[in-house]
């Protein structure tokens with residue numbers, strides 16, 4: 001048995017009972033906390049916590065956390081961190097005035113990353129993704145969802161998913177894999193959508209499921225990418241294979257896919273830089289149902305910053321009683337950063353979310369939208385000891401306030417530093 005006692009904490013934030021799987025609407029404003037607290041870790045799990053005066057006297061290791069806060073580590077539920085090279089040339093094009101869509105139309109964008117990925121070995125992809133995970137951990141992240149979608153052919157997609165499986169084995173972070181073969185139509189299928197859909201759904205999907213390579217399925221539903229009808233078909237087929245969906249929707253255009261995603265019981269709808277009243281209405285249909293049927297709204301403010309597109313209207317979503325998660329979208333084209341602290345700052349500054357709301361969105365709601373809410377996302381007895389210890393700070397609000405700084409002093413993953 002190995003025990004670690006953290007004591008003299010200024011505050012222990014995000015304390016929840018095990019039956020709270022996520023927080024919606026007005027509940028997001030509350031972040032239950034214990035002032036002057038202790039927390040005991042045993043064998044990598046949260047064993048107990050409470051007021052400092054009730055702390056046990058002995059443990060194998062004792063950490064004095066005077067003046068510091070402890071909170072659940074971030075759960076980043078939407079990333080594309082397996083990629084080759086970078087796209088700073090497109091960044092330069094953007095500075096010179098081109099839009100994301102114009103860059104894509106010139107052969108940049110996702111197809112550019114796909115070309116490079118197919119020229120890169122599995123080992124190189126693994127090494128660079130491991131480095132990204134290490135950096136993300138230093139910002140306080142303990143769980144990461146990772147998508148395929150830069151292969152766009154049989155071998156490339158399988159290669160990406162195998163790399164993600166290796167990341168699961170090699171990294172201490174909790175990792176979930178999402179099959180995003182429907183990220184863009186490769187050039188050879190530009191005029192043969194049916195051919196590509198057949199490759200995805202009849203050749204790749206059965207093989208991927210057979211080998212246990214994916215936890216979820218995703219589609220980039222957007223003009224010039226995948227239509228609402230195509231999205232529906234992909235989600236239906238994914239469901240037949242037992243994969244719940246996490247879907248890219250409403251990034252640049254409202255096509256009406258949110259309703260389809262809710263009807264297909266998607267786990268999350270992500271981006272939502274634009275959202276209609278009909279979308280909100282469709283999402284509200286699940287409020288009141290058992291929480292395992294919820295579709296989480298996921299905002300990706302790093303993408304809004306980088307592409308200079310609207311920020312997801314979080315107030316509209318939360319004030320309608322809906323749940324919201326925050327994630328980085330870490331990818332080479334639209335959000336080249338895995339910094340959840342910056343994401344939280346952007347959500348406060350540009351989406352008018354409060355400190356409590358962003359912390360709930362980046363911890364428990366993030367955990368929910370990658371299916372790990374029973375083991376991560378809150379300070380709950382029996383959950384994994386995946387924790388952030390802050391530097392000595394005056395309040396939690398100084399975290400999002402200090403945009404660009406990293407006030408995370410230590411990150412504990414499964415009880416280890």
Ligand code: NIG
Nearest residue numbers: 109110220248329331333334
């Ligand atoms: O979430 N929108 C689609 N996919 C990514 C961008 C991927 C890329 O540009 O490489 C996103 O923003």
Ligand code: FE
Nearest residue numbers: 078080248329
């Ligand atoms: Fe994305």
